Every structure is written in structure tokens, then in C-alpha cells.
Amino acid sequence: MRRLIWFGAACSACGMLAAGCGAQGVSAENAPGSLPGSLAAGANAHGTAAKGTGVTADAGSSSMERTLASRGEFAVLGDPRWAPARVTQVVSPSFVGAVGFAALDGPSSSAIIESAAGKPWHVVSELPGQVVAISFSSPSDGAAITVLRGKASPNMAEGPAAYRIWQTRDAGASWRAVWQLTAPPADEMPAATPVLALFGATGYAAVSGQLLRSVDGGATWARVPLQDAVLDAAFPSPARVWLSEVSPQVFRAGNHPAPVVIAESVDGGRTFHTVLTGPSVVPWQANLAMTASGVGVWVVKDLGSWETRVLWTTNGWASWREDMPQVYQGRIAQSVPVLDGDVAYIGLCPGAAPFPGGVTSFDLRTGQASTLATVPYWYSVSLARGPSGTWYAAPSSSEPTGLYESAQGLGAWHRVAPAAPPDVQVIADPALGSARSPMLFGIDGDLFQGTVEESADGGASWRVLARIPRQTPIAVAAGPGKRLAVAAVDASGGNGPLHLWVSRDGGQHWTELGAADLPGSVVQSLMPFGPSDAALSVTADGYLLAIAAMPKDLELASRDGVHWSTVRSVPNDDLALAPAFDGGTVWWLDNHLIRPGGKANGKDTGPVLQPVLTASPAGGNAERTVSLPEGYDALAMAWAGSRGMVVCASSANMDPSRGLTLFVTSDGGATWTARHLAPGLQPKLPGEVVSLALSGDDFGALLADGGLLVTRDGGWTWAYAPGGG
Template identity: 35%
Template sequence: MTRRTWMWAAAVTTAFALVGCDTHVNGNATAVASVTPFKHTAQTTKQEAVSVINDRPLAFVGKPGITSTSATSIAVPVFTGAGVGHAAVNGQIIVTRNGGSTWAKAGTIDGQVQSLAFTNASDGVALTRSAQPVAPAVDARQRVTDAIYRTTDGGRHWARTWTVTRVMGESMLAQDWQVKLFAQSGYALVDGYLLHTVDGGATWRQMETPGQPIAFSAPKASELWLSTTTAPVTADGEVNKGVIELLHSTDGGAHWSVAVRTAPMRAWEAAVQFDPNAENYGLFLVKDLDSWTTTAYWTLNGGKAWKHAQPNAYMGRILQSEPTFTKSAGELAFVALDPGAAPFPGGLTAFNMHSGVISQVAQLPDWREARLTSGPKGSMFAAVSLTNGGMDLYRSSDGGKTWNVVYPADEPNVAVQFVTPNEGIGIGSDDLAGYIYTTDDGGHSWRTVRIMNGMFPTAIAYANASTVYVAAVEQVNNGQGQLHLLVSHDGGKTWTDLGASQLPASASKQLSVANVQTALAVSGDHFALTLVTAYPSVTLQSPNGIDWTQIATESSPLGIATAAYENPGTLWSSSVEQLQRPTKLQPGVYQTTLTWTSESHVERHVSLPKGYAALGMDWSGENGWVLAARSPFEVNQGMALFVTHDGGRTWSHWQTRSEDESVPQPLNLYPSGAVYGLSFVNLADGYLLTANGLLATTDGGHTWRYVN
């Protein structure tokens, strides 16, 4: 579910910032913030110094659950019948009993699970990888431990049955991690090792192969198709030029014959798959790292004869996933496009095994890398690395045209707002749609009450206990976005779209689904909205939520900003400046200036103590909470919560210890920096939305505990 993680923030900056300093009073460390009233007059206003008292430590308690942002490895599902299937996210094994619609936790394994295989609902194996940098970390070398684990109780408990540890560099060759079980016999490919078991995964032995294995497909226990290179990858990850061969064995790997042989190349990938429903169909995709040319080889008669072509759809600096066949697709093989860091959109293609023609099934711009597999009743699943970080497990029931996230479970990933300690609204989005959620148990569970295809929510504002608004950006054909406000008069159960908003040209030309953040406030017929884009921010007001008038435009020096409204006429915003650039020897130093704007007039500037970048903010009347980090890029360096109950005249200051690993990660890092969603209901109860999940406080922000 990181889905597209919209950042809930805004910025109205000023022409100058006053820098705070650190002093000591009676031997105790006291941070000092500076406050300057500003009335747009020619007179010089007096600067006020406000002490910020370090009351108690700031603490984050509990173990976070897995969210789409914190997911770094997903093993695609393996189904064994009657709707039962197993998958893995990081080291968490999950199980479904309804064909993949919903998933529950089963057990955990050390390391990141790369691939799973089950022969029935109880017996299975898992391939895992753990890696640690090798000091000094100058050449990206890592100490890598690959392992195989076995379970006999449906994934609840696991025993390690094979392992190897090596020091190695990162390689461009897309070598596969894959395991396949047939009752007692099975095969595993672990980063160049081809292994065989004859006792259901209890023991493994390495098989001898002609060349270094890259990928394999096993249509049945005795039959193997194996892609290899004659030029093994070096220990530092260098890919050398060699011949790529597709080998075939009908006796479990005892003997091999060459089915396809290429000219020498530096291989980027050599993925092979045979259709388990029609074993005569096979597709072999080979990518040349130097020319970025993909050659497709395919057979309709079990490998007796092969056709080949170089499809335009697979050319360029973009990989193709391992092909996947489904029962309902007939002669089609599905192949995902994996752009990685390349500036191309991800998507899904269909390769026609009879004609060799490739058609686009869906364009999926947030898919950076995907691994596909088939599921029950013609469904497909995809383990997807997302362009803005994190991973999700997707499911399609219509041949890949549309996809829905099935794990991690749907929950907010953009913003939350609570109206009572238990009741609140959350918003989230993925690459295809936006979502509105409600909760009545303090965020322990969320109900999806609105799905908006092609529309992505960015902010929430309560007008009263029952009336709540959501701002959303609709994706239109020309790449620009169209602002919408949705309203609910029953606490979020049902929603009405007020229609496309009429924005000034200066605002509408900057609005797109790729670069907008918003802060929203509503009271009666007074609507206020601040848009932060890659360009200067725009502050707007409206009498009806449709017709908007621009009242201010400002910029943030570093582009990292947060904002919150006291009410529709009063805005607190932050601007972050980098005073010292980070180096290898010392971290960067940041300065945050808070600006209080009333009816478009800047009234006050408040500089937080030197060394903090504000990443989240909430206000309710004169009560304000500002969450800030020593570094917006490495929040573990130190986090602080600044709290005021008198409109910013005096502040309390609670901070974590340096290098505190319990600090949750921000929602994302672009387009203009990390951000946290902060929502206080009263002086004691509040919520914090992070990349690690939702946290709650009942003591005003001193201690935060994970909700799930």
C-alpha cells in the first residue's frame, strides 16, 4: 500500500528567518526560539525570545506492523487448492483461504523471503536472504546469507535446512530466486546455485550444470528448463560477456541438451517459463545489457521448435518480468514491464504465443518492478516495487486490466483526521485510485467507504462532528490535475463530490497528481486551501468549495514544508532552510521558521531551535504541535515534538535520544521532502501517521504507541 503516498503539507514562507540558539540555564540545557510579530508596517517590531523547556523524553513504543512503505520484499503467492495460498512480506508469512481476497499472518522467518513453494496446505519451503554492508562501505559489497527453510504446519514454524554466506558486490544480472516442489522432489535456484531435494526440502544438494544458472522453469518433477551463461558473474558483481543457453532436461537434471543458444553478450536477464496448463507453450526472454535489446524465443510444441523475434515493446533500458500463464488466458503469456530507475512507465503486456504480437494490457506508472503469478479462477497476483518506495501485493480478476492491493491491508497512507479519540477519517491512494476510510475504534480497523478511480485525495478537514471534507486531485488526459472537494454530512459514511473546482490559472497550471500537497480548512461557508507544488505554493479561499480566489503565493527554500490551519482564516506554515550541507563527517544542519498568517497577512515568525526541520504539524485554536527531525533524510538522528498551548508564545520541547532506532519513518521523500500526518483530538489524545503505520498518544505527545 504505498501506493502513491501523497504528502499532506503546505508552505507559506517569508522574506527572512530568525535563527534560534542554544543556551544553558542553571546547568540545564534549554533551547531558545525567537518570535517576531509582523504587521506589514514600516515600523521595526521588537523581537521576543521564548524559552523552550525540555520536559521529558519523546518515546515511540511497540513494534510496527508491515505497511506498503516498509515492505521491502514480497514473495508471490503459491496456491495448493480450495482457495488456500501462502505468500510472504519481508519475513512475515501470510495465508489466504479465499483465493487471495484477504490474508492473515501465519508465522515469521529470519531474513527477507524471496520465493515460496507449497505442496499442500501444510508442507512448504521458503528461500530467504539477509545482507549486511561490509565495512568500509565504499564498493557496495555486502555479506549475504542465503537460506532455505521448511515448514510442516502451514507456515507457523520453520526450520532452516540449507544456508550459504558470501561477500559479494551488487550485480546487474537479474539472477532468480525460485523454488518448486513436487511432493518429495523439488528444485531451488538461489543466486547462481541450482539445488535439488528428494525429501520434501529436508535436505538439499547442489546440482552440476553447464554454465552458471540464471533462471529455471519446472513443468513437472523430472523436467527442467534452465537458462545459463558461460561467463559467471564475478565476486564484485561484474557481468562479463558470455553465451546464453537454454538447457533442457527430462531426467531431473542428470543430463542436459541445448534448446536455444545466443551470441555472446553481457546478459541483463534470461527469464524462462512454461505454461503449467499447456506444457507445450514456453517463452524465453533474453536481455542484452549493452544494447538493451530483448530477444523473445517461444515454442508451441514443448521445445522441439522455437521462433524468435526482437519486439519493439521490450526494447530499451527496461526489463521484462518472468512470463506468467493463466488458465483463462489461453494463448497469452503475461509479461510486466520493469522500468526500475528508467524514466518509463511500468505496465503489463500480453505476448500472443501463436502470432508473437505483443499488446498492452494496462499502463501502471507506479510499478517500478513486478513479479507475476497465476491464482485461482484465472486471477493473477503481482508483487510490486513502487516508484515512490515500498511494495504491495496486487490482485487482478479481469486478465490484468485492473488491479487492487490485497496486502498490506487497505489503510490510510496519506493523512488521517480524528474528531473523537475513536472516530476519524483516513485517506490513501495507489497508482490507480484514491480511497476514503472511516474508523470507530481508534484506527485499529478501517472501512473503505469511497473508491475514486483516477482521483487521489490529499487532505481532510472537519467542519463539525458530522460534516467533513476531503480535497482530491483528478487525473486528466493532458497530465494536469483537476481539484475536487468531496463532502460527507454523516461522519464519513456517504460522500458527495461537489464537482470540479474553478481555480485561478496560476494555481491550475501547477496542479497535477504527481506534485501536489494540500492543507484544508472549512468553517460554514468559509473554505481555505493551500497547495504546495514543485513551484511556489498557492493559498486560496472560497465561499462554496468550488470557486476559488488566490490570496497568496510563497516558496520554501529547501522545499520541505508542513502546514495546518487554526481555522479557515488563520494558517500556520513552516519553511525549512539548510544552514550546513551534510558531509561524510557530519550531518546537515537545518533551520525551521514557522509563519502565522491571518487573512493573508503575515503576523508572526517563530524560529524553532537551530538544527531541526519540521515534518508534521497540527493546530487547534491556540494549541499547536510541531514534529521535527534533526535531518529530514535520516530521522533516526533525532526527533523532537514542540508543543504550545498559548498560540506559539511559549513552547515545550520533548526529544528522542540520538540514533534512536524506534523513530518511525516518514511517509515518503518526494516531491518536496519527508512528512508525517499529525492529528490531535484534544490536549491528550493524538495520532501520528507514518510509513511504519499509525501511532497514538494519550499523554499529549510524550509517548506514542503503534495502533496495530
């Protein structure tokens, strides 16, 4: 499950779960975050023998499996991929003919992606830091600007920013750093927009308030001496340069308003003259767009008042018009405009709740702004137009994101990179395939539509089976024969109905059974990206849907997929986690708070949690509770008959990128074995865990922010599927 919110929970009567409440034996158990070392297998949390928990691999296993089994460890092979949840920001494409290059930014590194002649976008290389601008002058020659934030000193909120310019001459396959600047926080220009433009041998870059010029295709860069600081720049041609500038004293020792100006050069940046003096502000942004014909838009936003002025011209600022949009438009007109004839297209930023983000158009003839698309989770959206007229949106977002594409109109969008793996849930269906090599089905949502996808090669490649307009899938399930079902909700996240889509031929044809109007509290728990998770089951009698959410866990049943009844409704005061079906039994997974976090010896200590599993049979039989050891933060769970697995992080840090532990059972949860990540493999951990699926005795698929991890040996080794990046 992907977590967004940690709900603090007061546990008044938990304490240590007594043996009579279902505490189970766990073998090879160590302290969270540590490795088993030389501990003997078969010891549970209390040092006594646990039945049936020997950590041995079978006779046909590899030497690696036997070594890992003897140590109570598991291994992760390969490297994390660029799945949508790893992307925090996107740099809009730079096109050279039919070839385009863009960048996907993660927290500390970036992927350069490429598309040629309309083919799918794919990763060609990675760069350290976050790419903030990219430009190519030919299909092989290009440059990129990156920024990497250093560690903050004790009295500073942020560390120094290291800017670099990189050059490639082999279509982005390899890069070399050719220029670098480290800007202390006191010298940074927070309103400056990085810009890069290459024209054969001539190149320009605006970085941290400076203007740079290259005369050798980006191999070397020299600073252009200027009196003012550059906030934004436009380069319509190799000789013509437009700058949006302000005095660098604006941000020194407090904020001091000063006039923003537009300066122009017609000799390649050798000389500049002021064309227009704008308002006196402390600039939040002063973004400028110009065309070779002299059409231009200047968006100036004041940091203090949030007031936005939009100035535009059709004759190179010989004359211009000016307007101050209403507060709503003023808060969202922040990205660099993209000009198409007499219309400027601007990416919207929420600015402050509850304003949505998306795309707007600004007609230079009438001065009218029109909202074309609203997307609640898009921030700082940059736009670009491809050679065939296709538009691209490069947002930053608090949710899984990527590069989006739209046909003319800019109202409907779909994500084109990263395209795989599916980002919401992946299941394994041995009925279509085999227990060792099952067919994988996944669901994805990109805020505009949902998709259902399949993979016949363990996640190496994916094929879209169905697109669900304006809906977000929340759960997928395989049933008897070739039956499949997908539960979805409205993509807008409103209080709309639950939708159930079914296929009776393995996903080739799909039918929506109908919309089910559910109680408002149920719909609220199903909102996309909310702190909840869902599981779906297709049985011979109909459908079961389990929803883990606060304040209640819910189990719903339906014979026809339209009329639903509540089977179970239980208050849930802990962090809601993913349920999982095993036939007609639903397993609930909760992290009980044993002790809250605090301070010890002047250092912060994390909370102590205990994963608790509860089996709730559909036939109404008595529930069964299984308690795993304290000190773990359960992330995902799956069952395949008597085989079960729970993926956990340490509850001390609740961070799966710092360590993982697998709890495995082969007897329906009567006994469990702990496997810790082998030493030295922490950099390969995927980040947030999204879903887990099992098939037979050996196969497993773990969907995470770093891609899809697949095991074919019962969970001793996990490898990243190549389709993730």
C-alpha cells in the same frame, strides 16, 4: 509529509532569527539527537525561564507519564507495522488450493502474508533480509529464499550477499534456516532470477547461479552439479526441469558474451540435455516460463545493447518462433512471463525514462504484444494467477506499494496488502466520537484509485467509506456537524483538474461537487508523490485549501468547491512542508537553512536548519511567526485550538529513524516544550513521517511509514495501532 527530493536552498538573509521576528522560549531544550538527562525543566534555548512550560504531568497521569515528564522525554510502544510505505518490493503469491502466501519486502526484513478462501491478506510472520522467492506444497508446508546484503568494503560498491533457504511447517507462523550461501560481489550472478518450487517431498531452488534439490520437503538441500550457471528455471512437475543457462565466465573479469541455452531434465534433475542454443550475449535477464504441455516463452535481454529477443514454442522447443520487439517493448519485457493458455503475461519495467511500467500480454499465436496497464512507479513486476482466476501483481517501486489484485482483463488494479492504515493523511474528528476518542478519517491512494476510510477504535481497524476511481486524494477535512471533504487529483499525475468530494452524513454518502480547472503551476504542485503537501479546511462559509510547494505556497478559497480563488501566494525557496489548519487559520511550516552542510575534521557534517511556523488568519489579520530552535528538521505539525505539536528530526542527519523530538505548546505557540525520545527506543521509530492530527488535550495520531502511532496522554507515550500490520 513524505519526502522524495531535497531541494538545496541558498539562504542569503536568514541567519539567526531575531527575537523581534518571533523567536519563542523553549523548555527542556537539548542539542539535537541528545537526551535531556538531568537538565532542569523550564529552561529555554538561552538558559532563561520560559513562561508556562513546566514539563509536569497532571495528577491523574500514570507513573510512566510522570517519569517521562520529569525527564522531558516521550516513549514509543509496540513495533512498527507493515504500512505501504515500508514496502519496497513484493514477491508474488504461491497458492495451494484456496490458500495463498506472498511476501512484502522492506529495506532489511520481510513480512510473510497469507490469505485463505478470499479473506483479507494478513501478516503471519517476519524474516530477516528480503524474500526473493516463496513456495508452498500444502497449506502448512512451505519454503522461502531470502537475501541479505552485507556491508561493502571501502573499494567495493556492494557487500557480499547472504542467501538463505527457510522452511516452515506451520503455515508460515515460524521458520528455520536450512541452507545458506554467502556470495562475494565477484562471484554473484547479476542476471540470475531466484526460483523456488515444492512438490511434496521433492523441491527445487535456483539461487545465485546454482540449482538445488531437496528430497525431504525442503528440510535439506543439495547442489545439482552443472557446468553452466543457472539464470532462470521452470519446474512444471516434480520430474521435469527446464533451465536457462550461460557460461559462468560471462561475468568474470569483465563482461564476455556467450551463448545462452535452454536445458531440460525429465528425471528430476539427474541428467540434462541442451534443447536450444540462443544468442551470444552478456545477459541482463534470460527469463523462462514453461507449462507441463510444452508451451514456453524465453525472454533474453542483452546487457550491452538492451536488445531483447523473445522466443516461444508450443511443443517443448521441437520448433519455435523468434522475434525482436521494438525498443519500447524490448525495454519492458523483463519479468518472468506467466502463461495462461496461448497468452503470456509479462510485468513491465520502465527500463529508462520516460517509459511507464505496468502489465502487457504476448499472444503466442500472433506474436503481438499489447499493453494492458501502465503504472509509472511500478518496476520489476511479477505476476501470478490465483485459483479463482484473479490476477496478482507484485511490483517493486520507489513509491508506497504492496500486493495488487485485478479481475480478468488486467487493466484495473487495487492494492490488497498492506490494506491499513491509510497512507496519505489521517485526521481526527471529535464531533464524531469525543475529544479523547475521536473518529479517525484517512485517505489512501494506490496509483489506480483513491479511498476514504474511517476508524472508530483508534486505528485498530479501518472501514472503506468511498472509492474514488482514477483519482488520488491529497487532503481530507472534517467540518461542522457531520460534514467531510476530500480533495483529489488525477491518479495519472497529469495536468488535470482538482476534484472536491463532500459528505454531509459522516462519510456514508459522497458527492463530487465538480472539477476545478486550476492554473498549470498549481496542478503541477499537486501531482501525486511530488515534493509538496496539502491541507483542507471545511468552514461555515465554504472550503479552504493550502498547498505547500516550490516555488510558491498557495492558499485557495471556494464557497461551492468548484470555483476557487487565490487567497495567498508567497514565494517559497525552502523545503516545502505540510501546512495545517486550525479553524480559519492556516499554519505554514518551513525549515530555514541557517548553514549548509560541509566537512569538519575530514567528516561530513549535515546542514543546520531552523523550523519556522507562520500563522496566516483567514480574516486578513497580521501574520504571526514562531521560530523553534536551530538544529531541527521539522517533519509534521498539527493544531487543536491552543494546543499545537511539531515533530522534528535532527537536521544533522534529517533521518527520523535515528531520533525524534516533539515540540509541544498549550498556549497557541507563545511558549514551547521540547520532548526527546527516551533512550533505547530508537529501533521502534517509524521512518518517514507523513501526517499528524490532534484532538482535545490528550489525543494524537501520527501517520508514518511504520504505521499509525496513537497517543491518549498528550504525547508522552505513543503506541502503534494494530491495524498497521
